[in-house]
Amino acid sequence: xxxxxxxxxxxxxxxxxxxxxxxxxxxxxxxxxxxxxxxxxxxxxxxxxxxxxxxxxxxxxxxxxxxxxxxxxxxxxxxxxxxxxxxxxxxxxxxxxxxxxxxxxxxxxxxxxxxxxxxxxxxxxxxxxxxxxxxxxxxxxxxxxxxxxxxxxxxxxxxxxx
Amino acid sequence: xxxxxxxxxxxxxxxxxxxxxxxxxxxxxxxxxxxxxxxxxxxxxxxxxxxxxxxxxxxxxxxxxxxxxxxxxxxxxxxxxxxxxxxxxxxxxxxxxxxxxxxxxxxxxxxxxxxxxxxxxxxxxxxxxxxxxxxxxxxxxxxxxxxxxxxxxxxxxxxxxxxxxxxxxxxxxxxxxxxxxxxxxxxxxxxxxxxxxxxxxxxxxxxxxxxxxxxxxxxxxxxxxxxxxxxxxxxxxxxxxxxxxxxxxxxxxxxxxxxxxxxxxxxxxxxxxxxxxxxxxxxxxxxxxxxxxxxxxxxxxxxxxxxxxxxxxxxxxxxxxxxxxxxxxxxxxxxxxxxxxxxxxxxxxxxxxxxxxxxxxxxxxxxxxxxxxxxxxxxxxxxxxxxxxxxxxxxxxxxxxxxxxxxxxxxxxxxxxxxxxxxxxxxxxxxxxxxxxxxxxxxxxxxxxxxxxxxxxxxxxxxxxxxxxxxxxxxxxxxxxxxxxxxx
Ligand SMILES: Cc1cc2nc3c(=O)[nH]c(=O)nc-3n(C[C@H](O)[C@H](O)[C@H](O)COP(=O)(O)OP(=O)(O)OC[C@H]3O[C@@H](n4cnc5c(N)ncnc54)[C@H](O)[C@@H]3O)c2cc1C
Numbered sequence: 050x051x052x053x054x055x056x057x058x059x060x061x062x063x064x065x066x067x068x069x070x071x072x073x074x075x076x077x078x079x080x081x082x083x084x085x086x087x088x089x090x091x092x093x094x095x096x097x098x099x100x101x102x103x104x105x106x107x108x109x110x111x112x113x114x115x116x117x118x119x120x121x122x123x124x125x126x127x128x129x130x131x132x133x134x135x136x137x138x139x140x141x142x143x144x145x146x147x148x149x150x151x152x153x154x155x156x157x158x159x160x161x162x163x164x165x166x167x168x169x170x171x172x173x174x175x176x177x178x179x180x181x182x183x184x185x186x187x188x189x190x191x192x193x194x195x196x197x198x199x200x201x202x203x204x205x206x207x208x209x210x211x
Numbered sequence: 212x213x214x215x216x217x218x219x220x221x222x223x224x225x226x227x228x229x230x231x232x233x234x235x236x237x238x239x240x241x242x243x244x245x246x247x248x249x250x251x252x253x254x255x256x257x258x259x260x261x262x263x264x265x266x267x268x269x270x271x272x273x274x275x276x277x278x279x280x281x282x283x284x285x286x287x288x289x290x291x292x293x294x295x296x297x298x299x300x301x302x303x304x305x306x307x308x309x310x311x312x313x314x315x316x317x318x319x320x321x322x323x324x325x326x327x328x329x330x331x332x333x334x335x336x337x338x339x340x341x342x343x344x345x346x347x348x349x350x351x352x353x354x355x356x357x358x359x360x361x362x363x364x365x366x367x368x369x370x371x372x373x374x375x376x377x378x379x380x381x382x383x384x385x386x387x388x389x390x391x392x393x394x395x396x397x398x399x400x401x402x403x404x405x406x407x408x409x410x411x412x413x414x415x416x417x418x419x420x421x422x423x424x425x426x427x428x429x430x431x432x433x434x435x436x437x438x439x440x441x442x443x444x445x446x447x448x449x450x451x452x453x454x455x456x457x458x459x460x461x462x463x464x465x466x467x468x469x470x471x472x473x474x475x476x477x478x479x480x481x482x483x484x485x486x487x488x489x490x491x492x493x494x495x496x497x498x499x500x501x502x503x504x505x506x507x508x509x510x511x512x513x514x515x516x517x518x519x520x521x522x523x524x525x526x527x528x529x530x531x532x533x534x535x536x537x538x539x540x541x542x543x544x545x546x547x548x549x550x551x552x553x554x555x556x557x558x559x560x561x562x563x564x565x566x567x568x569x570x571x572x573x574x575x576x577x578x579x580x581x582x583x584x585x586x587x588x589x590x591x592x593x594x595x596x597x598x599x600x601x602x603x604x605x606x607x608x609x610x611x612x613x614x615x616x617x618x619x620x621x622x623x624x625x626x627x628x629x630x631x632x633x634x635x636x637x638x639x640x641x642x643x644x645x646x647x648x649x650x651x652x653x654x655x656x657x658x659x660x661x662x663x664x665x666x667x668x669x670x671x672x673x674x675x676x677x678x679x680x681x682x683x684x685x686x687x688x689x690x691x692x693x694x695x696x697x698x699x
Pocket of ligand 1: 258299357361363370415655
């Protein structure tokens with residue numbers, strides 16, 4: 050498990066997140082209603098990412114990284130976004146919580162990832178894969194971003210336990 | 212500086228930043244979440260969203276020439292037009308199946324303020340709020356508006372709206388002149404007393420487009436507010452005294468719909484002239500929206516919480532006893548807090564009018580018509596405000612044939628077929644009770660009423676229809692309201 054979570058899954062996470070981002074943004078845009086709120090949701094994501102990054106960085110080198118939990122956590126956020134059954138009233142508040150969760154997990158994961166020897170190889174593969182997948186996806190007609198959010202969420206969640 | 216930088220790297224500091232910013236964002240998430248109104252491609256709705264309909268196109272208004280061209284063209288090609296202001300009417304008054312919607316919002320200029328004559332000439336797409344902003348510095352105020360200022364002049368005149376002022380008659384009566392574009396595409400300048408003007412006022416957008424209007428103004432008086440708690444059976448007498456007292460300029464009241472005091476308790480608010488005029492107090496904006504919404508949401512829960520809401524409303528009304536307010540500010544109550552967005556449910560307005568002297572008997576009749584505790588009912592009544600509407604001799608579909616008290620009712624119910632049917636039954640029963648006392652109901656709202664009830668409430672409907680035929684034989688101007696009540 051340790052091996053996979055260090056070698057392959059980080060690539061799935063980074064590529065997957067960029068690929069899924071357009072869908073996540075469409076979802077977020079629908080939820081946020083005004084550009085101000087949309088921008089603030091991203092601001093809170095960034096602050097949270099900084100917090101996640103520092104939380105990992107100040108860890109002692111030999112302590113556990115909980116990286117599997119981080120993958121599953123990210124997965125759960127995407128599943129929740131895709132599956133959201135809250136009333137319209139509650140959606141912006143739920144999105145705010147998700148942005149905090151996702152930001153923190155993202156920052157934490159990034160801090161962990163850059164310390165791994167595979168990071169540089171991943172960076173190159175990441176760009177190539179994202180490009181190819183995006184071209185592929187542009188041919189797929191979808192009616193709702195939620196299907197993709199759920200699928201990616203499930204993939205990440207399983208990755209945590211792989 | 213170094214310590215500053217090292218602090219910003221601390222996880223606890225970043226966590227604090229997230230918490231502060233997230234709380235601030237959560238506080239600022241807008242209350243208004245509903246998406247309603249016009250869309251170029253898809254369905255059009257109005258304030259409730261209850262009657263979605265596919266329209267062909269929305270045309271934003273620019274000027275009289277552009278409107279003339281559209282109307283002439285539609286007349287020639289047998290096309291249909293509906294006119295939309297800010298779409299707060301709730302019964303499909305602003306659109307029609309596969310028709311064109313003229314969106315009047317862009318024509319919102321204040322054309323002329325005449326300080327000496329105390330008049331203002333405005334384009335019909337201007338809202339009352341727009342006018343207030345321009346006349347407030349002159350110490351002038353509108354004679355009649357709704358209690359809120361979020362409606363357009365054209366939309367309000369077309370429903371002949373009313374508010375809390377008890378001295379200035381009907382809104383239609385405050386119009387001096389108007390420019391109308393007729394269904395034939397002609398531009399007509401109309402003056403008070405002209406028959407066509409009488410048809411357009413309270414004409415629900417069926418007699419042409421109002422392009423601009425000259426309205427009579429009055430001084431921006433300063434009022435002192437007086438609140439009084441009373442029993443519903445005492446209200447008629449209290450009201451007569453208020454009307455006789457020339458000091459009272461505005462008046463309205465609330466009736467309890469809380470289970471513990473259902474239709475028994477009231478409180479009334481009078482605005483007494485102080486003799487002072489004002490040209491410096493700024494216009495007020497929306498304030499304490501979240502708090503008011505929270506309180507209303509408590510009331511919406513029904514049962515004990517509704518009792519608590521009623522008590523807090525009374526408490527609140529006591530708190531401003533003796534305060535002063537300018538006329539302009541009295542005419543711009545908050546509206547955002549009423550926002551209601553629960554999927555599968557809708558909150559609608561209805562208004563019933565009864566002759567002033569029948570109020571007590573009418574309320575007693577309602578006690579037998581409505582459940583006193585609606586906590587577990589689908590059909591819930593949240594609020595009843597009482598207004599005075601002076602006898603209207605201007606418009607054809609007139610709701611105030613005599614001096615009337617209007618009960619403005621806020622109702623919530625579900626939207627599946629069974630719930631809609633139940634709401635319809637309840638409102639038809641309520642309407643029946645109203646008709647029994649020689650009353651009427653207001654037409655800008657969702658038409659739960661039957662065609663027969665409409666005809667009994669508005670016996671002049673035939674004359675209205677005849678005039679419509681004469682002025683607009685090709686039915687250029689139509690809407691769902693017309694379709695429901697007036698089309699053969
Ligand atoms: C929260 C709330 C509170 C309300 N309070 C009150 C109140 O206190 N008193 C009261 O009397 N009413 C009240 N109303 C009803 C309100 O006054 C009407 O719905 C009014 O028509 C709203 O104006 P609008 O600009 O939204 O008009 P719209 O809904 O856009 O249009 C109303 C009608 O006017 C026609 N119209 C619009 N512009 C023109 C034009 N330029 N030329 C010709 N016809 C036109 C439309 O075709 C339509 O038939 C309230 C409604 C709501 C939702």
